[in-house]
Amino acid sequence: MITKGDLVTRKSYQHDIIFRVKNCDKPLVKLMGEHIRLEADAPLEDLEKVSGDEYHRRKIEVDEQEAFSYRLFKQDYRLLKEKRDSQAESGYASGKDAKYFQIPPRVLHIDGDPLFLKKCIALYEELGIQVHGQYMHEKEMPEQVMGLIEKVQPEIVVLTGHDAYSKAKGTVKELEAYRHSRFFVESVRNIRQKYPNFDQMVIFAGACQSHFESLIRAGANFASSPSRVNIHAIDPVYVAARVAYTSFMDHINIWEVIRNTISGEKGLGGVETRGLLRIGIPYSEHSEDPNDIS
Known part of the structure; x- marks a missing residue:
C-alpha cells in the first residue's frame, strides 16, 4: 500500500524519476520530485514503490553529480579570487602586502519545498554566502515577496520550488499550461516595479519545466527552463x-x-548581469573573512 511520504516511480514514464508522495487524495496522487524541482500527479495504479537498494543506487548518482558541480564552482571561485588578488596587488608598492576585505551580497532564497530549502541553505553556508531562507507555497510568493525583501534587504533573490508543464492544458508557449510559472512571473514583476535595475537586484526564478521566456520578460536575470527540462534541486544556489x-x-x-549547474543550458539561461561582490582596502587584522572557501 502506498501512503504519504513513500518514495515511488511512475510505470508510464519507465520509472525515470523518483518522487515522494505528498498526498494520496483520489483519483490522483500528488507527487514531488525527490532530487529535482518537479511536481506531478499520477493515478495510484501507475505508481511503484522504490526499493532501498534502488534508491541508494540513484542517490549515489545524484551525489556524484553534486560533487562534480561543487568542484567546478570551487575551480571558478579560485580563478575569481586570483583575479581579485592581482587587482589588489596592483595598488600596492609591494605585492606581498596586498590584503583586502570583501563585502558579499545578501541572498533571499524563497522556496516552495521545505526539504529542498534546507538542502540549499546548507550549501549556501558551505559556500560562505549570507542567506535568509524562507519556505513559502508558490501561490503565496507574488503577495509576500516584497514584504520579505523589505525585511531582509537582499541584493540577490531566488524564487523557486516546484513546477511542471501539462500538455493537456495548452502548448509550451501558453503560461496557463504550467503549474506554478505564473506565480513566479508575477513575483518577478512585483520586484521589478520597485527594483528596475537588473544590476541592483539580481533575480533567479523558476523550477522544473518553467516558462523561461515569460520569466525573462518579467525581469528575471536568470531563469529556468529554456528546453522545458527538469532542473536539479541545488542549481539555483550555484547561479x-x-x-x-x-x-x-x-x-x-x-x-x-x-556550466556549474547540473541541468546545463537546457535547464537554465539568463541575460547579461554584473556581479555584486565589492572589495575594499586596507584589510584589518582584527577581521575574519567567513567567505573564503578556497
Missing part, C-alpha cells in the same frame, strides 16, 4: 553563488554560470 562572488566591476559570463 546565486556565481553572482555573489563576481566583482561588481565585471560582467558575468552566462555560460560559465550555467
Whole structure:
C-alpha cells in the first residue's frame, strides 16, 4: 500500500524519476520530485514503490553529480579570487602586502519545498554566502515577496520550488499550461516595479519545466527552463553563488554560470548581469573573512 511520504516511480514514464508522495487524495496522487524541482500527479495504479537498494543506487548518482558541480564552482571561485588578488596587488608598492576585505551580497532564497530549502541553505553556508531562507507555497510568493525583501534587504533573490508543464492544458508557449510559472512571473514583476535595475537586484526564478521566456520578460536575470527540462534541486544556489562572488566591476559570463549547474543550458539561461561582490582596502587584522572557501 502506498501512503504519504513513500518514495515511488511512475510505470508510464519507465520509472525515470523518483518522487515522494505528498498526498494520496483520489483519483490522483500528488507527487514531488525527490532530487529535482518537479511536481506531478499520477493515478495510484501507475505508481511503484522504490526499493532501498534502488534508491541508494540513484542517490549515489545524484551525489556524484553534486560533487562534480561543487568542484567546478570551487575551480571558478579560485580563478575569481586570483583575479581579485592581482587587482589588489596592483595598488600596492609591494605585492606581498596586498590584503583586502570583501563585502558579499545578501541572498533571499524563497522556496516552495521545505526539504529542498534546507538542502540549499546548507550549501549556501558551505559556500560562505549570507542567506535568509524562507519556505513559502508558490501561490503565496507574488503577495509576500516584497514584504520579505523589505525585511531582509537582499541584493540577490531566488524564487523557486516546484513546477511542471501539462500538455493537456495548452502548448509550451501558453503560461496557463504550467503549474506554478505564473506565480513566479508575477513575483518577478512585483520586484521589478520597485527594483528596475537588473544590476541592483539580481533575480533567479523558476523550477522544473518553467516558462523561461515569460520569466525573462518579467525581469528575471536568470531563469529556468529554456528546453522545458527538469532542473536539479541545488542549481539555483550555484547561479546565486556565481553572482555573489563576481566583482561588481565585471560582467558575468552566462555560460560559465550555467556550466556549474547540473541541468546545463537546457535547464537554465539568463541575460547579461554584473556581479555584486565589492572589495575594499586596507584589510584589518582584527577581521575574519567567513567567505573564503578556497
